[in-house]
Amino acid sequence: MRMKPVATPSSARLRQLALLAALLCGAALFQPAVVQAQGNLEINTPAIASLRSSMQSRHAQLAPLYASGAIGLAADGSIALRDAAAVPLAQRAGVNNLVAAENADRSALYREVARANQHPEWEADIRNTFATRWIERAPAGWWVQRGGQWTQK
Amino acid sequence: MFTSRLRLLAMALLTASTAAACVTINIYFPAAAAEKAADRIIDEVWQAREAGKAGKASQPAAGADSATAAQPEE
Numbered sequence: 001m002r003m004k005p006v007a008t009p010s011s012a013r014l015r016q017l018a019l020l021a022a023l024l025c026g027a028a029l030f031q032p033a034v035v036q037a038q039g040n041l042e043i044n045t046p047a048i049a050s051l052r053s054s055m056q057s058r059h060a061q062l063a064p065l066y067a068s069g070a071i072g073l074a075a076d077g078s079i080a081l082r083d084a085a086a087v088p089l090a091q092r093a094g095v096n097n098l099v100a101a102e103n104a105d106r107s108a109l110y111r112e113v114a115r116a117n118q119h120p121e122w123e124a125d126i127r128n129t130f131a132t133r134w135i136e137r138a139p140a141g142w143w144v145q146r147g148g149q150w151t152q153k
Numbered sequence: 154m155f156t157s158r159l160r161l162l163a164m165a166l167l168t169a170s171t172a173a174a175c176v177t178i179n180i181y182f183p184a185a186a187a188e189k190a191a192d193r194i195i196d197e198v199w200q201a202r203e204a205g206k207a208g209k210a211s212q213p214a215a216g217a218d219s220a221t222a223a224q225p226e227e
Binding site for chain 2: 039040041043048052055056059109113119122125130132133137
């Protein structure tokens with residue numbers, strides 16, 4: 001013969017636990033909405049500012065190389081020397097240095113944006129987002145990499 | 154015995170919901186916000202193009218070595 005437990009102390013504690021679990025589930029559901037409501041990523045840190053200004057000043061030297069097709073915007077968010085013949089032999093080492101320095105800054109930029117937003121694991125997503133935007137916003141005449149192929153915009 | 158098993162179930166639920174909260178926070182990537190941030194940075198980096206052309210007159214006249222002279226002749 002079984003006794004039906006009617007409001008024993010342990011069933012009261014059980015109800016408390018269930019309530020706590022329900023509250024936690026609710027909090028889990030609301031978390032993304034809070035993040036999304038902010039709408040902006042943090043990009044105003046000293047590290048990001050110094051990368052931005054370094055890339056900005058380098059761009060004066062890169063712009064004619066984009067225009068001549070010597071370098072292009074790669075699909076992975078970097079830049080690449082795509083037509084070495086467009087650069088006079090004597091200047092090739094200099095161009096290689098420029099490309100390497102730009103790519104180092106770009107990698108650091110993607111990492112720093114992810115870190116500035118307390119999500120280092122976002123680095124690859126941020127790199128992909130930048131890669132798409134660099135290519136979409138490139139002016140006509142520049143070379144960009146799409147689906148593994150170089151095409152001129 | 155019956156209630157202790159229920160309590161165990163409640164504990165399991167609690168653990169699961171806590172884990173779910175962590176996973177939710179980590180997976181979420183704000184794609185639209187990232188795109189906006191990228192555009193702001195790209196604007197700033199590429200805006201310098203015209204200013205760079207204007208400032209070309211003040212190019213250093215020193216050494217015609219390959220490391221500094223990166224522009225193809227125009």
